[in-house]
Amino acid sequence: MTTARHIIALLKSHIAGDEDRFLATAMQLAAHEARQGHGKVATELRDLIDAAKSKDAAIERKVAPVPMAQPKGELAGLLAVRYPDLRLSEMVLPETISSRLQRVLLEQRQQENLRSHGLRPRRKLLLIGPPGAGKTMTAASLAGELRLPLFTVVLDGLITKFMGDTAGKLRLVFDAMNATRGVYFFDEFDAIGAKRAERNDVGEIRRVLNSFLQFLEQDDSQGLIIAATNHPELLDKALFRRFDDVVGYALPDADLVQRILKARLTAFDTRGLAWDEAAEAAVGLSPAEVVRSAENAAKSVVLAGRKRVTLAELKDAIAERREATLSS
Numbered sequence: 001m002t003t004a005r006h007i008i009a010l011l012k013s014h015i016a017g018d019e020d021r022f023l024a025t026a027m028q029l030a031a032h033e034a035r036q037g038h039g040k041v042a043t044e045l046r047d048l049i050d051a052a053k054s055k056d057a058a059i060e061r062k063v064a065p066v067p068m069a070q071p072k073g074e075l076a077g078l079l080a081v082r083y084p085d086l087r088l089s090e091m092v093l094p095e096t097i098s099s100r101l102q103r104v105l106l107e108q109r110q111q112e113n114l115r116s117h118g119l120r121p122r123r124k125l126l127l128i129g130p131p132g133a134g135k136t137m138t139a140a141s142l143a144g145e146l147r148l149p150l151f152t153v154v155l156d157g158l159i160t161k162f163m164g165d166t167a168g169k170l171r172l173v174f175d176a177m178n179a180t181r182g183v184y185f186f187d188e189f190d191a192i193g194a195k196r197a198e199r200n201d202v203g204e205i206r207r208v209l210n211s212f213l214q215f216l217e218q219d220d221s222q223g224l225i226i227a228a229t230n231h232p233e234l235l236d237k238a239l240f241r242r243f244d245d246v247v248g249y250a251l252p253d254a255d256l257v258q259r260i261l262k263a264r265l266t267a268f269d270t271r272g273l274a275w276d277e278a279a280e281a282a283v284g285l286s287p288a289e290v291v292r293s294a295e296n297a298a299k300s301v302v303l304a305g306r307k308r309v310t311l312a313e314l315k316d317a318i319a320e321r322r323e324a325t326l327s328s
C-alpha cells in the first residue's frame, strides 16, 4: 500500500468509529515506513500508537457516539440515547450516597483489575426515592463520569407498546448491553409492579418480571444497569437481591438544602444572605424543587435589573414552590 492508501484507510476507519481498525492500519503504515528505510518515522508512529492505546478512554469517548448514536430497528423504540456531560460533583448528595456512587465508579474504572482476580465490579444498581430526588441525574452523571452513552429504557412504553412479546423486547435490550457498553437506565421501573396491581392480565406481567429477573441475573456485560423507582413497595421482593447496590434517596435535611441552594446560586451575589433561614423554609421540598426555587429567585433579581439575591426573594420563591407541590 502507498502512504496515500494508508491515509484513506485511516480516514475510513475513523469515520466508521472503528478504533481497532484505525490502530491496526496505523501499525501497517509504521511497518511500511520501516520497510522504506524510514526508521525514525516508523518509531515515531509506533510511539504514537502506544500512546493512543494507553489513552483508551479518551478515544472511546470520541468514537463511541458514531456507531450507536441511534439505536436501530426495533431497538429504536426501546432505547433513547444521550451522552451526558454531567459530573457527580455537580450533584449535592449526602456523604453516604456519594461515597457509594464513588465506589461504583472506582469498581468500573478498575474492572479489568477486579476481573483478573475473579471479582466482579458492582454494576447493577437500584435507585429508590421520591420524585425530583436526583435518580435520573445520578444515572446521567455516572454515564458522564465514565464517558459512556446513557440508554434510557422506558419500561412503561416497553410493556404497553409491545404487549405479547415483551420478553423478546427485553432480550433485545439485554443483547444491546453486550454489544455496546453503556449505562442502561430502566426508568419508572415500578411500571411492572404498578401494572400488576392495576391490570387483569397478571400472567403477562408476571412473565415480564420473570424474564427481567432472569436476564438481570445472567447478565455479565461491561456497563452499568440502573433501575429507578418512586414506589419500592410495589417491587417484587425477588428483585432487590439481584442488584449489587440499592441506593435510597430521601428528601434533603436543612444542611443539604442549604448546600443545594448555595450550589445553584454560586454565580450570583448572595453576600449577607441568611442561608439558615432560607434552608429552614425549604425543608420538605425535593432537591429538584429547591433548585427550582433558587432559579426562580435568581430570575426575578436578573429581570429587576438588580444584582443581589435577598432572603425575602428566596423565601418567596420557596413558598411558591411549596404551594405548587402541595396542591399537585
Ligand SMILES: Nc1ncnc2c1ncn2[C@@H]1O[C@H](COP(=O)(O)OP(=O)(O)OP(=O)(O)O)[C@@H](O)[C@H]1O
Binding pocket: 090, 091, 092, 093, 129, 130, 131, 132, 133, 134, 135, 136, 137, 138, 229, 230, 260, 287, 288, 289, 291
Ligand atoms: N442531588 C441533587 N443535586 C443537585 N441538583 C439536583 C439533585 N437532585 C435533583 N436535582 C435537580 O433536580 C432535577 C430533577 O432531578 P431528577 O430528574 O434526577 O429526579 P428523579 O429522582 O429522577 O425524579 P423522578 O422520580 O420524578 O424521575 C435535576 O435535573 C437537578 O436540576
Ligand SMILES: [Mg+2]
Binding pocket: 135, 136, 137, 187, 228
Ligand atoms: Mg427521573
